[in-house]
Amino acid sequence: MVHSFITGGAGFIGSSLADRLLAEGRRVTVYDNFSTGQERFLENAIGHPHFHLVHGDTLESDLLTRSMADCQEVFHLAANADVRFGLDHPRKDLEQNTLATFNVLEAMRKNGIKSVAFASTGSVYGEPEVFPTPEDAPFPIQTSMYAASKLAGEALIQAYCEGYGFAGYIFRFVSILGERYSHGHVFDFSKQLGQDPSRLQILGDGAQRKSYLYIQDCLDAVLLAMEARPQGVNIFNLGTAEYCQVTQSVEWICQTLRVSPKLSFTGGQRGWVGDSPFIFLDCSRIRALGWKPKLNIEEAVKRTARYIKENSWLLEAR
Amino acid sequence: MVHSFITGGAGFIGSSLADRLLAEGRRVTVYDNFSTGQERFLENAIGHPHFHLVHGDTLESDLLTRSMADCQEVFHLAANADVRFGLDHPRKDLEQNTLATFNVLEAMRKNGIKSVAFASTGSVYGEPEVFPTPEDAPFPIQTSMYAASKLAGEALIQAYCEGYGFAGYIFRFVSILGERYSHGHVFDFSKQLGQDPSRLQILGDGAQRKSYLYIQDCLDAVLLAMEARPQGVNIFNLGTAEYCQVTQSVEWICQTLRVSPKLSFTGGQRGWVGDSPFIFLDCSRIRALGWKPKLNIEEAVKRTARYIKENSWLLEAR
Numbered sequence: 323m324v325h326s327f328i329t330g331g332a333g334f335i336g337s338s339l340a341d342r343l344l345a346e347g348r349r350v351t352v353y354d355n356f357s358t359g360q361e362r363f364l365e366n367a368i369g370h371p372h373f374h375l376v377h378g379d380t381l382e383s384d385l386l387t388r389s390m391a392d393c394q395e396v397f398h399l400a401a402n403a404d405v406r407f408g409l410d411h412p413r414k415d416l417e418q419n420t421l422a423t424f425n426v427l428e429a430m431r432k433n434g435i436k437s438v439a440f441a442s443t444g445s446v447y448g449e450p451e452v453f454p455t456p457e458d459a460p461f462p463i464q465t466s467m468y469a470a471s472k473l474a475g476e477a478l479i480q481a482y483c484e485g486y487g488f489a490g491y492i493f494r495f496v497s498i499l500g501e502r503y504s505h506g507h508v509f510d511f512s513k514q515l516g517q518d519p520s521r522l523q524i525l526g527d528g529a530q531r532k533s534y535l536y537i538q539d540c541l542d543a544v545l546l547a548m549e550a551r552p553q554g555v556n557i558f559n560l561g562t563a564e565y566c567q568v569t570q571s572v573e574w575i576c577q578t579l580r581v582s583p584k585l586s587f588t589g590g591q592r593g594w595v596g597d598s599p600f601i602f603l604d605c606s607r608i609r610a611l612g613w614k615p616k617l618n619i620e621e622a623v624k625r626t627a628r629y630i631k632e633n634s635w636l637l638e639a640r
Numbered sequence: 641m642v643h644s645f646i647t648g649g650a651g652f653i654g655s656s657l658a659d660r661l662l663a664e665g666r667r668v669t670v671y672d673n674f675s676t677g678q679e680r681f682l683e684n685a686i687g688h689p690h691f692h693l694v695h696g697d698t699l700e701s702d703l704l705t706r707s708m709a710d711c712q713e714v715f716h717l718a719a720n721a722d723v724r725f726g727l728d729h730p731r732k733d734l735e736q737n738t739l740a741t742f743n744v745l746e747a748m749r750k751n752g753i754k755s756v757a758f759a760s761t762g763s764v765y766g767e768p769e770v771f772p773t774p775e776d777a778p779f780p781i782q783t784s785m786y787a788a789s790k791l792a793g794e795a796l797i798q799a800y801c802e803g804y805g806f807a808g809y810i811f812r813f814v815s816i817l818g819e820r821y822s823h824g825h826v827f828d829f830s831k832q833l834g835q836d837p838s839r840l841q842i843l844g845d846g847a848q849r850k851s852y853l854y855i856q857d858c859l860d861a862v863l864l865a866m867e868a869r870p871q872g873v874n875i876f877n878l879g880t881a882e883y884c885q886v887t888q889s890v891e892w893i894c895q896t897l898r899v900s901p902k903l904s905f906t907g908g909q910r911g912w913v914g915d916s917p918f919i920f921l922d923c924s925r926i927r928a929l930g931w932k933p934k935l936n937i938e939e940a941v942k943r944t945a946r947y948i949k950e951n952s953w954l955l956e957a958r
Contacts, residue, residue: 409803416742420792424734447779448798458778461765463873464798474738474792480766480782485727485913555781595803 323372325349327393327435329380329426330400332359334502335441338537339397340367342545348372353389354400355379360639363502380422387429395437395548398426401472403505405445406594408467419471420478427482439491439544442476444533444559444603445469446494454604457494457557466596480555489553493544496561496603499626500537504636507532507568508623511575512630513637515583522576522583525593528569531600533561536622539615543608550611559603562615568593571623578627641690643667645711645753647698647744648718650677652820653759656855657715658685660863666690671707672718673697678957681820698740705747713755713866716744719790721823723763724912726785737789738796745800757809757862760794762851762877762921763787764812772922775812775875784914798873807871811862814879814921817944818855822954825850825886826941829893830948831955833901840894840901843911846887849918851879854940857933861926868929877921880933886911889941896945 330336331352351374367373376389402418448462464470479490648654649670669692685691694707720736766780782788797808
């Protein structure tokens with residue numbers, strides 16, 4: 323029985339993955355410091371006989387190494403995902419994204435584990451000039467601490483693949499949506515509208531073009547890629563073949579929540595320093611393996627807004 | 641009077657830069673832990689009234705921050721440059737290249753310094769498919785701990801430019817040669833031939849194609865670029881418009897040292913895991929600013945071999 327290790331396994335993506343892997347018949351160890359993870363996301367998993375939970379931080383190398391014993395593959399999803407606030411505490415991205423990835427790789431090496439999947443980001447393309455942006459786009463320039471720290475994580479994984487014979491699966495995600503979604507624009511808008519459904523403030527001019535992907539489609543792609551490409555460095559963009567404007571997404575959210583707020587805009591092309599005004603990834607590499615998303619962006623946004631409405635405890639949980 | 645701060649300022653490139661900056665009328669503070677730096681390289685500088693020397697490590701954040709007070713620009717050259725041995729101690733590259741760069745950037749931020757030059761490497765292109773390789777080559781895959789840690793440093797600098805208004809000058813060097821050169825293939829070959837001039841062992845098959853640049857040409861380019869591009873992210877490849885085979889370089893070294901060793905080869909396309917079999921950078925971006933190297937590769941190799949012969953203390957110093 324394959325034993326999978328998931329850092330950040332109590333988070334949105336990690337807990338959804340844990341459920342999938344258990345359902346597939348794997349043994350699963352979730353490692354999470356619960357800084358943003360939620361025990362409630364693990365409700366399904368916790369009763370399962372093949373499920374193990376470790377409360378731990380990726381900066382605690384010894385505990386991380388011990389916890390990984392007996393596993394055959396690692397999904398490294400733990401991260402600081404607060405893209406907007408990187409400039410308030412630059413050390414946080416460095417520690418939680420770059421150093422944490424190093425610690426995970428070293429723990430793997432000590433345990434003789436050689437297969438690692440990594441949640442990277444489309445933000446590593448900075449502000450690209452090619453759209454949709456392919457994996458081998460021109461060498462980008464970083465515009466945020468978050469993306470810089472994720473790129474450093476990618477680079478470490480690549481060096482471990484070359485140097486120690488690891489198989490590395492690097493997924494450059496667009497924003498992921500769906501059940502258990504707990505941070506990002508749909509969350510922020512839902513929170514604002516929960517407090518006052520008559521008004522909504524939007525960061526930037528609302529014309530930013532963004533891409534989203536539904537969590538189960540994301541997991542389909544991750545699992546497929548790891549099955550199809552058994553070794554070396556494997557990099558995949560993950561997103562749908564479309565994008566939407568922020569104002570379009572706002573409309574879908576408002577329809578779902580049945581509200582008609584007065585919109586205001588903070589202005590400017592970018593919502594914050596380091597925000598990329600246009601994210602649209604070329605996903606033909608993963609599509610060539612036979613993957614196709616089941617939900618489009620509109621469906622994913624609406625489903626997420628409904629989920630948050632029905633799980634308003636989440637708005638209070640952070 | 642501009643006050644420049646040089647990390648790694650007792651090293652090959654750093655000490656040569658210190659001499660240039662003092663001669664140009666700048667005040668210079670050299671910060672070095674003397675792990676590979678040499679007091680003798682600073683013989684010219686130490687007597688100069690505008691020269692300051694701090695024995696310190698880039699991992700000592702407080703000392704680094706205090707030492708930088710009163711400076712207007714930073715040349716961040718301190719690094720672990722032992723490319724070949726990254727897999728023996730992966731933490732070393734992480735700490736001395738990535739964390740050190742973060743510490744330098746934070747020290748700058750605390751001191752209100754916003755201009756930083758960074759010694760990066762052509763190795764960040766991994767094993768490129770485009771030759772000569774331009775700065776905006778396809779998004780590369782890292783093949784060594786050294787290059788991964790340098791790429792992480794580049795990414796941090798870029799994020800600081802976007803987020804904090806820094807001006808960053810990132811130089812992707814080929815191997816630098818010339819006076820005070822103290823590690824690399826000419827050094828290794830000279831050392832072998834000093835012990836036994838009748839034989840020489842070459843890592844790989846000797847057919848690796850490599851690029852080299854003379855130290856004074858390198859410094860010309862660095863100083864020109866910083867003058868010409870006063871802000872934002874500025875990335876420059878630095879090399880000559882040619883490359884040479886390792887066996888060709890061996891011939892030049894042997895001619896200079898007047899030896900005729902029997903050659904042996906360890907075999908394989910790469911000298912070690914992570915060695916790039918072909919390095920040839922497109923330097924048209926720096927050339928467009930009016931820069932042109934004065935020495936070609938042959939002249940640089942021969943001058944370096946002569947320098948080492950006349951400074952055999954260096955062979956013992958490490």
